[in-house]
Amino acid sequence: MYYDPGSYRDPAGRVVIKDGRVFRAVFEAGRDTFEAALAAGVIDRSIDRTQLLSMQEIDPEALASMEPSPCHLLEHPRLDFVSYPYEWCFSALKSAALLHLDFHLDLLADGFTLSDATAYNLQFKGTKPVFIDHLSIVPYVEGEPWVPQRQFTMQFLAPLILWAKKGIAPNPWYRGSLEGIPPEDLLPMLSFREKLSFTVIAHIVGQSGLQKRAIRSRSENRQPVVSLTRKRLEAILIGLRDYIAGLSPPGAATVWGDYETNNSYDAEKRAVKHAFVAKMVAECRPGQLFDVGCNSGDYTQTAIDNGAGNVVGFDFDFGALERAFARFSASDAPVLPLWLDATNPSPAQGWAGMERMSLAQRSRADSMIALAFIHHLAIARNVPLEMAVDWLVSLAPTGIIEFPDKADPMVRKLLSTRKDIFPGYTEEAFVSAVRARARVVESQRIEGGNRLLLRYDRT
Template sequence: MDSEVVGGSFRDPSGFLYTRNGTLYRQVNRVFQDRLAAFVGSGLYDELARDRLLIPHRPVGLELAATAEACAVLQPERVGFISYPYEWPFGWLRDAALLTLELQERALTRDFTLRDASAYNVQLHEGRLIFIDTLSFEPRVEGAPWAAYGQFCEHFLVPLALMSMRDIRCGSLLRSHIDGIPLDLGSRLLPASTWIRPGTALHVHLHAWAQSRYAQGDSRRASRKRAVSRQAALGLVKNLRSIIERLTWTPAGTEWADYTLDNNYSQAASASKREIVTGLLGGAGPQVVWDLGANTGEYSRAARELALRVISFDVDPAAVERNYRRVRAEGESGIVPLLLDLANPSPAQGWAHDERLSLESRGPADALLALALVHHLAIGHNLPLERIASFLSRLGRSLLIEFVPKSDSQVQRLLQSRPDIFPGYSREGFEAAFRRHFRIEAARPVAESERTLYLMTSCAAGRA
């Protein structure tokens, strides 16, 4: 069977990722043969894989190679869900930066170096962050500067500084700048006070100035006879780490951060909702669940008891941050908290629309949870119910959705400041719209509330 190259795996001539019969492989090209042998032979690979900092792999036969350039084929442990830095909460990006620095530090102590410092190389896997690019390590040339220093600043330092010191929403700049936020842009957007902080002054503002000053590439004159010793390289890593560690953000004061504590459920309604959710979801038997309005992940955790993996999406950076901190603090595996605006989900982007996948092309999930969500889409975003049903039917094979009627106090809040232009927003209208794309399997009223939970089966997802 033919191999299918992973869309985002083409920049590095050393090798690439591909799938064959549904199994993921990494081809190593002959040009990188010596460096891979040195990396494995040094013991650095074993150390990093043992400590779960680098994804482990097992070598497989060369007959599984995708092209004749191959000198080795590796089968890496597979990460369940690939996510992108523009979908991560602040803490995840910060931890990814610290992981990258730890890898560079460990590499330096064995006379190796990280060839790149792309944030896309870090994923959440089994409850902790892990580096997934095995070919990023190579022997260090004595005196050579860190080639990935500029990339580290653009992928990590600038976005984190902007999110911490300007506005948390600056993280979304990573969506339009998939190669990292340019230093000159970061320098212009950061507050003036960052000029008197040594870390940002040096690594962002002066760095941006140096890039502009040496844009013509006259590096030989600029760096003649100067080298970076291993000690100085380690000092740079230490300095960057202390700067990243001082960048913080407190997840509070946003609309949804306290939603779990500030909703209109009585205790009995909450208990009833949880019982219905677990009962209906358990019957569907999903392996992978996408919780589309997860808030801090209360129902994601209930779903996790029934499924292998739950992708826990929310639009609110504070709620996702809290969810992530809980995953990290409790070492929870199988829950992946991500930022998602369902009204404007992650698109396919990068080269040929294929480098970074859209949300839809990373699915379909076995089951979707859409709890207390539909009224925000229909009334908050003016999305017709039929269009909501159409999109959800492509995202998941089963759907567990909560209908919140107009008489509910949360919907009344949405309608407080605007005319009611939603005559079709009723239980009958909801069922009619969703019947065009789903088969309704069950409908259960939530006790002490006017809400109803539905279990539906998609007529579209997974048919391709």
């Protein structure tokens, strides 16, 4: 049994993991608010609307050794994959923001509210966001201020504005500043015209001014308490919802966004890759598969069609991720596309380096595919071939890696603007590196091309 390191901040309860099961312990500090929400039917209705993660109450004696002893114990279904806001594409962050606002509005209609507005309270089931912190639901008191306004701005609104208005993906900034983007940091980047929106004035300009005045005055109260009626709070949330719903991702072309239609092989050669992936997935039946370099999700779809339980797709190109997110949202497939810089994956960080887990710590993949990917590590990013193989094979016990040699047009494209300092980048060295780490199950050369598909198993 261990506490989830990301749930330590709330004295009302903690998330506990035991034998692979996920529990939420409710302590005395959270008893009254939890029981009020439970008695009012708010939790059940929220679960029925699929806004809130499902739960089942169980006997607190199941965690009898826990200190302090919980007054309530809830069990939740285990999520396929835990992701963080700095790994989401624009559409994922936007959908999470809209779910948060819709959920808050529905709670207000029932006489409840949310005690905070952190984006880390949302996770994804496929491409559908779901709220996971049941203890954030508290009774609403007429006239109370919206205390989490700044938190919502920093973790949802400001990153979305930076992305939509300036074409700057906030992910590296967000990852380096886990609480999000302060409005006073965003404000100087906006043009005069962009500041004229009522939403920007209220939530970016206004909060920036309040923060600066609080710093100058050195007041213990960073912001003045503003009393709000419920109707006024609802109007603020509806205004935010309308504004965010109208934001769109930037339309600029991305480097590899058209890779699946602009590459070095035709439909017949792509069919060979699809068949190779389909065979592995049908034989292995992975509960979870990682698609590294997923692009817009063609081979992800093949994995789903042939029996993968769920797929987490990773790509560095936001244009490709947007298309993947739209594609699997439309089909409601169990696929979550995420942003990944493979040479700098999400680390363990936050309080004591444990609050947010690294990619490796969160990985439970049964299989992986890395198609048209390894040359980006070895050639574009100077990662030694054996180290690239080592990392890929470490992601899952079984998988497929595609190796394009230096004669491949896409590899030649990478080498066209730089000196070839990669004498060790050969098919022979690649196969040898895989064999040093796993058993080669089968391989297939794509006829008429310069690519090798290799399936490994290290179990």
